[in-house]
């Protein structure tokens with residue numbers, strides 16, 4: 001087909017191209033004017049995104065070897081400074097607010113909403129964080145959420161082995177995702193099954209895919225589907241809120257799920273041990289609930305899936321875990337099915353397996369920040385409006401802290417100082433330290449406990465794991481499972 005353009009369209013295209021190149025040159029000359037860290041910016045518009053997505057960790061290591069551990073790049077549509085410097089990374093996490101705010105990609109910010117916890121900062125972030133900690137923080141997990149989680153995960157792990165004793169093939173990744181989503185929904189609104197849960201789950205999975213896509217709002221794109229999913233999720237959650245408000249005062253007052261706690265009136269909170277802080281609007285509550293499901297979903301499900309994979313490949317760690325669990329069942333009577341908080345805290349090797357899984361698989365590669373003013377850093381300047389990629393992945397393979405770093409060795413976590421080390425950043429740090437850390441650890445621990453005590457399994461073959469940009473088994477992680 002001949003390329004026949006009207007003069008108007010041709011002029012428009014010329015204008016767009018000129019703007020791109022002018023902007024690019026502006027970036028390059030800016031690079032010369034201020035003392036930016038060294039580095040390259042790649043091609044106009046796409047920058048170095050393609051190489052970054054294709055060769056991720058290797059590309060960043062190559063740049064570090066050439067330019068040092070603080071270098072510039074242009075990634076995912078933004079001029080970016082990548083920091084692989086442990087001290088700088090710690091400083092950034094500890095200095096939230098001083099010209100630094102979260103800087104997640106546009107698709108994520110828009111689909112998760114303006115009140116989502118990663119989009120707010122300053123005084124309002126402290127309000128949202130207070131509300132979050134009151135509903136999912138360590139005290140809430142210990143005092144309120146543990147039995148609900150235990151019961152939910154116990155029933156989620158029923159009947160995996162099929163009937164007739166011949167075993168069944170199960171996709172652990174899919175099961176772990178279902179567990180992470182459904183247990184969050186249970187904690188939020190007491191919902192487990194039914195039409196509402198099914199619809200929310202389908203929409204939520206579309207929302208997740210949308211947040212990980214390019215923000216191109218065209219029919220058929222993952223981004224467009226993510227935005228539509230957000231609208232439907234809002235409608236469903238708003239319906240739940242209206243229903244709660246209509247329910248009898250005793251339901252509202254006595255309810256212990258997150259929604260009831262967040263909907264309490266301010267006056268009532270004062271007598272409540274699980275205070276939620278200042279009252280949030282319905283829109284803010286909805287975005288907070290979406291943040292809770294979203295933040296725990298991928299981290300928890302991926303860690304649970306990868307733990308099963310590593311345990312399959314490391315029989316001595318598997319045996320040690322089984323020993324830990326038989327010790328617990330020896331202490332209990334056969335009638336006592338449920339685990340208690342005491343049982344959970346005694347599962348020290350389980351915690352070590354989870355931390356080692358998170359380290360070796362690098363469930364979180366790093367976090368993103370944006371500068372709201374020029375920031376001086378290690379003798380350089382990061383200009384206002386730039387992104388900083390606080391890339392923590394390499395610190396997981398630091399052979400001084402983790403000898404033989406590529407070996408799966410949960411025993412190394414017996415040294416509790418590793419978890420308290422100032423450069424331990426698997427859960428972030430500072431004012432944005434993960435509020436769901438204990439909740440996530442409990443979910444994965446219960447999952448491993450019930451999985452191992454109920455089943456034996458073997459790899460069903462054909463499984464492939466991709467470790468960047470996110471850890472996943474693209475076609476699922478299939479195993480063959482038999483009841484113990």
Ligand code: HEM
Pocket residue numbers: 102117118129132136291292293295296297299300303358363364367368425426427428429431432433434435436437439440441
């Ligand atoms: C167990 C696996 C988990 C890992 C590895 C993990 C990791 C992280 C990391 C690295 C951050 C810092 C993000 C930043 O600084 O921008 C973070 C923040 C957060 N996490 Fe987690 N997380 C986990 C589980 C959970 C769970 C189960 C929840 C559910 C409530 C959750 C909720 C959040 C929230 C709401 C934030 C944002 C906090 C803020 O901005 O103040 N996480 N998480």
